[in-house]
Amino acid sequence: MHTRGRRLRFTAVLALTVLTLTGFSTGRHHSHSRHGSSGGGGGCSSSSQDHDTSTSSGGSTSGSTHRSRPTYRSTPTATSSATARPLKDGTAVLKRCASVEDPYSTVEVRNPNGREALFTVKVTYKAGNGSTLADTTSQVSVPANGRATLRMAAAGTGALDRLDHCEVDPRATADR
Known part of the structure; x- marks a missing residue:
């Protein structure tokens, strides 16, 4: 029984860590009305987003910001002419x-x-x-x-x- 408690506690800490790293945090979710959403919050996070969890004074989430990570593209090769400007005569x-x-x-x-x-x-x-x-x-x-x-x-x-x-x-x- 003692091992089961440790596992449960480890699972809870792990879940909280995952939620924190993916942009979710406790106490910051907004409820959604049946006729649309009021405010932001919750939502899914993708690997191409970075959520800043800073807030404005007063602890409301209205001051939080959202920044996107740069998109990484493949480096063009010498054979790629899609980005090369056409030559002038x-x-x-x-x-x-x-x-x-x-x-x-x-x-x-x-x-x-x-x-x-x-x-x-x-x-x-x-x-x-x-x-x-x-x-x-x-x-x-x-x-x-x-x-x-x-x-x-x-x-x-x-x-x-x-x-x-x-x-x-x-x-x-x-x-x-």
């Missing part, structure tokens, strides 16, 4: 047009993004009468908020003797 400026002596055009590409990006650049080679001799595209990696110089080989080097001028697409397309 860069700008391309022709610095030098190809010629028979040097069959490369030089283009400067600027990156407006806060991270390194790969850009596609297009150069069009025009004859004196305005007709297109060739188009070439090339890609260049540009550092965050920086610029890079790209040398592009002219397509159809046989047409270089008829080349009058080069035109660069001012929009360097960001590789999405």
